[in-house]
Amino acid sequence: MSNQISRSFQNIFLTFAAICSGVCLPALAFSQSNFGIEFKDKDKIVKILTLSDLATEVTAVSLKIFEIHEKKDQIYKAYPVRALFDKTFGKKWLKAEEIVFVSTDGYQASIPVTKFLSHDAYFAFAHDDDSPFTMTNILQNNEVVQLGPLYLIWDNMKSKALLKEGASDMPYQVKSIQLTTFATRFPNLSPPAKASAEVQRGFLYFRKYCMACHMINGEGGGKAPELNYPTSVVEYIKPEYLTRWIENPSSIRHNSLMPGLAQEIPDRTKITKEIIAYLKAMSTTKRSPKHQDMR
Ligand code: HEC
Structure with a gap:
């Protein structure tokens, strides 16, 4: 019942967003320049900085990437993430295991610290030509999305591996950044202790491709x-429909806002099977959600 209520609320909101997107986005973008971005170590707030504060902390660059959400090149004004983390958290961010990025729309990307050490990430805060900081997301049914206050991007011109990953680990509307360990932040998401290797792999793929939007036992994205x-x-x-939800959501629901698992991902069929194995294992591991809303 409560799920139904929240879905109809979501529908009202989506309709509003659709009507609003043409007219209201510039207003939204304006209000966001004073928006405080939270930097947290576990649950403790370390700093709250506005976009103008960030400009005094690190030097912005112009960065060209292949914009996977639009399938074309795009140039952003952006701050290098490692330099920004050094300034905000000090060197202790290197000792965290996982960094959680919470977006204003409920998306929660959880990215291992190691990825920031092996690849160059940036926080985009504007288009290079100062056009409105929005994007038409072709992976999400051409939804027009607001990108600010911060949009996490990767220098994928230099790295084939990053290109192959598609749009994973690229949250936009980032408003909160939190250092943590996976086990403290998401205790309800892990599979049972005796789970098979297939289930464990499925868990890692679920973390990578699904949990930014979906919750399991109340944990994950909202x-x-x-x-x-x-x-x-x-x-x-039914099993064959679950596979279709993962690989081709719009073959189930017209106008689905869920992006299917990208075609380019090697071993896509095997990954889908392993994610389903994880979901099956979790269906025998129901844990009552303690905190529904972590935003
Ligand atoms: C960008 C956000 C996003 C990501 C990533 C995402 N989904 Fe979804 N998913 C949705 C939305 C939104 C819906 C609700 C229906 C719709 O809009 O199509 C949904 C619906 C579903 C449903 C149907 C639920 C129901 O009860 O009807 C399943 C199953 C599902 N997703 C599984 C997955 C799995 C597994 C993954 C990872 C491979 C995944 N999703 C990744 C956004 C996402």
Whole structure:
């Protein structure tokens, strides 16, 4: 019942966003210049900085990337992430395991610290030509999305591996950045201790491709429905349809806002199978959500 209410609320909101996107975005963009971005170590706030504060902390660059959400090159004004983290957190960010990026729309990307050490990430805060800081996301049914206050991008011109990953680990509307360990932040998401290797791999893929939007046992992103509690999707969606939800959502629901697992991902069929194995294991591991909303 409460899920139904939140879905109809979501629909009202989406309709509003659709009507609003042409007219209201410049106003939104304006209000965001004074928006405080939170930097947290576990649950403790270390700093709150506005976009103008950030400009005094690190030097901005112009960076050209292949914009996967639009399938074309794009140039952004951006701050190098490692330099910004050094300034805001000091060197202790290197000792964290995971960094969680929370967006204003409920998306929660959780990215291992190691990825920031092996690849160059940037926080984009404007288009290089100062056009409105929005994007038409072709991976999400051409939804027009606001990118500010911060949009996490990667220098994928230099790296084939990053290009192959598609749009994963690229949250926009980032308003909060939190150093943590996966186990402290998401204790309810992990599979049972004796889970098979297939389930464990499925868990890693779920973290990478699904949990930014979806919750399991109340943990993960708040942008899409909970998938496990109290009734798991494996209990009410037939297996062949579950595979289609993951690989080609718009073949199930017209106008679906869910991006399918990208075609380019090597071993896509195997990954889908392993994610479903993880979802099945979680259906026998229901843990009551303690905190529904972590935003
Ligand atoms: C960018 C956000 C996003 C990502 C990433 C995402 N989904 Fe979804 N998903 C949604 C939304 C939104 C819906 C709700 C229906 C719709 O809009 O199509 C949904 C619906 C679903 C449903 C149907 C639920 C129901 O009860 O009807 C399943 C199953 C599902 N997603 C599984 C997954 C899996 C597994 C992954 C990872 C491979 C994933 N999703 C990745 C946004 C996302």
